Amino acid sequence: xxxxxxxxxxxxxxxxxxxxxxxxxxxxxxxxxxxxxxxxxxxxxxxxxxxxxxxxxxxxxxxxxxxxxxxxxxxxxxxxxxxxxxxxxxxxxxxxxxxxxxxxxxxxxxxxxxxxxxxxxxxxxxxxxxxxxxxxxxxxxxxxxxxxxxxxxxxxxxxxxxxxxxxxxxxxxxxxxxxxxxxxxxxxxxxxxxxxxxxxxxxxxxxxxxxxxxxxxxxxxxxxxxxxxxxxxxxxxxxxxxxxxxxxxxxxxxxxxxxxxxxxxxxxxxxxxxxxxxxxxxxxxxxxxxxxxxxxxxxxxxxxxxxxxxxxxxxxxxxxxxxxxxxxxxxxxxxxxxxxxxxxxxxxxxxxxxxxxxxxxxxxxxxxxxxxxxxxxxxxxxxxxxxxxxxxxxxxxxxxxxxxxxxxxxxxxxxxxxxxxxxxxxxxxxxxxxxxxxxxxxxxxxxxxxxxxxxxxxxxxx
Amino acid sequence: xxxxxxxxxxxxxxxxxxxxxxxxxxxxxxxxxxxxxxxxxxxxxxxxxxxxxxxxxxxxxxxxxxxxxxxxxxxxxxxxxxxxxxxxxxxxxxxxxxxxxxxxxxxxxxxxxxxxxxxxxxxxxxxxxxxxxxxxxxxxxxxxxxxxxxxxxxxxxxxxxxxxxxxxxxxxxxxxxxxxxxxxxxxxxxxxxxxxxxxxxxxxxxxxxxxxxxxxxxxxxxxxxxxxxxxxxxxxxxxxxxxxxxxxxxxxxxxxxxxxxxxxxxxxxxxxxxxxxxxxxxxxxxxxxxxxxxxxxxxxxxxxxxxxxxxxxxxxxxxxxxxxxxxxxxxxxxxxxxxxxxxxxxxxxxxxx
Numbered sequence: 088x089x090x091x092x093x094x095x096x097x098x099x100x101x102x103x104x105x106x107x108x109x110x111x112x113x114x115x116x117x118x119x120x121x122x123x124x125x126x127x128x129x130x131x132x133x134x135x136x137x138x139x140x141x142x143x144x145x146x147x148x149x150x151x152x153x154x155x156x157x158x159x160x161x162x163x164x165x166x167x168x169x170x171x172x173x174x175x176x177x178x179x180x181x182x183x184x185x186x187x188x189x190x191x192x193x194x195x196x197x198x199x200x201x202x203x204x205x206x207x208x209x210x211x212x213x214x215x216x217x218x219x220x221x222x223x224x225x226x227x228x229x230x231x232x233x234x235x236x237x238x239x240x241x242x243x244x245x246x247x248x249x250x251x252x253x254x255x256x257x258x259x260x261x262x263x264x265x266x267x268x269x270x271x272x273x274x275x276x277x278x279x280x281x282x283x284x285x286x287x288x289x290x291x292x293x294x295x296x297x298x299x300x301x302x303x304x305x306x307x308x309x310x311x312x313x314x315x316x317x318x319x320x321x322x323x324x325x326x327x328x329x330x331x332x333x334x335x336x337x338x339x340x341x342x343x344x345x346x347x348x349x350x351x352x353x354x355x356x357x358x359x360x361x362x363x364x365x366x367x368x369x370x371x372x373x374x375x376x377x378x379x380x381x382x383x384x385x386x387x388x389x390x391x392x393x394x395x396x397x398x399x400x401x402x403x404x405x406x407x408x409x410x411x412x413x414x415x416x417x418x419x420x421x422x423x424x425x426x427x428x429x430x431x432x433x434x435x436x437x438x439x440x441x442x443x444x445x446x447x448x449x450x451x452x453x454x455x456x457x458x459x460x461x462x463x464x465x466x467x468x469x470x471x472x473x474x475x476x477x478x479x480x481x482x483x484x485x486x487x488x489x490x491x492x493x494x495x496x497x498x499x500x501x502x503x504x505x506x507x508x509x510x511x512x513x514x515x516x517x518x519x520x521x522x523x524x525x526x527x528x529x530x531x532x533x534x535x536x537x538x539x540x541x542x543x544x545x546x547x548x549x
Numbered sequence: 550x551x552x553x554x555x556x557x558x559x560x561x562x563x564x565x566x567x568x569x570x571x572x573x574x575x576x577x578x579x580x581x582x583x584x585x586x587x588x589x590x591x592x593x594x595x596x597x598x599x600x601x602x603x604x605x606x607x608x609x610x611x612x613x614x615x616x617x618x619x620x621x622x623x624x625x626x627x628x629x630x631x632x633x634x635x636x637x638x639x640x641x642x643x644x645x646x647x648x649x650x651x652x653x654x655x656x657x658x659x660x661x662x663x664x665x666x667x668x669x670x671x672x673x674x675x676x677x678x679x680x681x682x683x684x685x686x687x688x689x690x691x692x693x694x695x696x697x698x699x700x701x702x703x704x705x706x707x708x709x710x711x712x713x714x715x716x717x718x719x720x721x722x723x724x725x726x727x728x729x730x731x732x733x734x735x736x737x738x739x740x741x742x743x744x745x746x747x748x749x750x751x752x753x754x755x756x757x758x759x760x761x762x763x764x765x766x767x768x769x770x771x772x773x774x775x776x777x778x779x780x781x782x783x784x785x786x787x788x789x790x791x792x793x794x795x796x797x798x799x800x801x802x803x804x805x806x807x808x809x810x811x812x813x814x815x816x817x818x819x820x821x822x823x824x825x826x827x828x829x830x831x832x833x834x835x836x837x838x839x840x841x842x843x844x845x846x847x848x849x850x851x852x853x854x855x856x857x858x859x860x861x862x863x864x865x866x867x868x869x870x871x872x873x874x875x876x877x878x879x880x881x882x883x884x885x886x887x888x889x890x891x892x893x894x895x896x897x898x899x900x901x902x
Contacts, residue, residue: 153886153889154884155886155890156880156887158878161881164877165877168673168674169674171652171654171877212654213654
């Protein structure tokens with residue numbers, strides 16, 4: 088059972104949702120950082136403005152530096168009404184003039200006389216932003232740099248940053264939603280040709296194996312081509328199957344009719360000698376039918392396997408030994424010698440051992456039944472990266488003019504005999520499915536040879 | 550003078566000390582909790598509120614300690630630094646002190662439906678809340694000041710002092726801003742509001758104005774006719790005397806009227822902060838505001854001035870009021886340079902003559 092996979096639609100939607108989510112996350116982080124910087128920028132300006140307002144009031148009165156802290160400086164900072172505010176004015180001698188004495192100046196960040204600066208700190212337990220400003224006092228009584236510090240808690244900044252981030256995120260969310268809906272619609276649209284193919288296949292008559300006539304975009308043209316190719320092969324298989332059944336029926340009907348006639352004769356014959364003769368004919372006919380049926384089945388099997396079995400490594404010598412054992416019955420009316428000519432090293436090829444055994448058995452049987460006066464020779468040879476399998480007999484052979492015909496089904500070299508006309512057709516089919524060549528040759532020493540030449544295969548060093 | 554039996558008993562028994570005057574209000578039912586209020590405010594004004602609150606929370610016993618504003622500020626600053634729980638609720642008319650303490654992290658936030666109703670100028674950072682509405686008024690002696698002399702603005706007051714210098718010489722009174730917290734606060738915002746402040750102080754100096762530490766003394770001298778007109782008095786106390794039958798008249802200046810909202814907060818270190826928050830909610834609630842308007846402070850936010858007060862048309866009043874907003878701007882009020890400068894200028898104006 089093939090486990091059910093999620094639909095293309097959901098795969099695309101999920102993948103793009105993930106991308107959008109990742110994008111939204113990145114944007115949220117960027118927006119948060121940006122909003123924080125923007126909020127700090129805006130409020131730092133207010134902070135420095137307040138410090139500068141205080142700085143402008145610094146002057147020397149009665150030989151002492153004094154300030155006139157303006158209410159407006161704090162009003163500027165209390166715009167949000169959520170801020171705690173701290174301030175301190177430091178004189179040239181480093182002593183506090185007014186404000187919060189505890190508001191510290193980090194030495195690393197600030198020296199008297201530095202240009203305006205803003206930094207983060209903690210005061211009274213609250214995280215604050217501190218602005219520092221220098222103001223030069225030039226008076227005979229007191230001369231030097233004063234420092235104005237103004238600090239503010241972060242509540243308003245954080246609130247502003249949060250609001251900016253939320254607004255940005257709202258936009259990102261809306262954009263993502265639009266993109267997602269767009270993707271879903273686009274996916275449905277893009278998948279429509281597949282639905283058309285599905286409908287075309289679904290509404291088709293089961294016997295209709297003509298190519299699909301559906302317009303498809305290039306991405307799924309391969310699919311329609313494969314479907315069409317598959318239907319073509321299926322159509323061929325069906326045709327050959329039907330032909331085979333028709334042939335088989337025809338081929339079997341004739342000998343059975345003959346057998347029936349002979350059995351009729353046998354039934355009516357009373358002369359014992361003649362009865363014996365008829366009985367022998369019946370036996371011969373029966374065995375011929377048996378062989379025919381066996382070869383028909385074997386042919387059907389071979390053509391089925393050619394399309395369905397994956398290749399395996401085969402030891403040719405071993406395969407041939409079995410074929411010989413199958414083909415040559417233990418009790419023969421003739422004395423035939425079988426000569427095996429196999430090298431010391433085993434020779435392997437890639438292929439289907441069952442088909443090959445069937446093919447070689449048929450060739451050997453052919454030799455036994457139609458030729459082979461005294462001997463059969465079998466040779467395997469690996470040369471020029473090809474493997475040549477050669478089966479010869481010293482019989483009359485097949486006239487060269489008939490060579491192209493003998494591999495066709497139900498071709499009989501002569502009208503008599505017990506051949507079914509399938510043996511060499513099976514061998515030819517097997518050779519074809521192994522990419523091998525089936526050749527005939529008539530040697531000068533009266534040997535008739537059948538050769539199967541297998542193409543080069545990768546061979547193990549062993 | 551109207552006051553409850555228990556409170557009077559304790560007033561008589563307790564000896565005013567630096568720590569303030571303490572008043573005990575026993576729980577009406579069996580006691581399940583205690584509320585300690587450290588404040589700066591006359592017990593007469595606060596008692597009706599405490600009594601009404603106890604009617605709602607009969608199992609709560611309450612201690613009310615009245616101190617001078619500066620003492621209260623010093624004590625709270627000290628307690629905050631040490632982390633000592635000295636009170637469950639603090640309030641004072643020196644709102645600058647209250648805001649400074651909250652700014653320094655000595656108050657704990659409180660958010661409730663009642664605090665949400667507070668007008669914007671009367672709340673800061675969900676920590677400090679103004680629960681009263683007390684205008685700074687001009688008070689005169691009804692029997693001795695003829696209606697044609699009644700000053701209805703600062704300009705009219707300055708003109709009166711110039712035109713009838715003999716009548717009013719030495720018979721004008723106001724706060725000594727060096728001694729009175731409320732006087733300094735009103736003076737500070739007068740100086741912010743109008744350029745005429747200096748001119749007015751010079752006029753006061755020329756008229757040999759008398760300076761007072763406290764609202765009570767000022768009112769007493771106006772009632773007795775020792776002085777004829779007092780400037781910048783807390784309207785709530787003045788109206789209390791007016792209601793009690795004192796021969797005084799009250800004017801809300803028509804150029805602008807400063808408004809103080811007494812500020813309260815729950816200290817960050819409190820033994821029973823829930824009780825403090827309950828009382829704070831009560832002070833801000835409609836019921837509390839109603840009691841305050843009827844029995845304690847007589848003026849209320851969003852309401853017309855009470856009967857008998859010489860004020861602009863009710864629809865104009867909200868435009869004339871200048872509430873002192875609770876917020877960091879009050880930090881400038883507590884700044885030492887600022888205070889020294891204002892006191893110096895004030896003295897110079899006063900002694901210019």
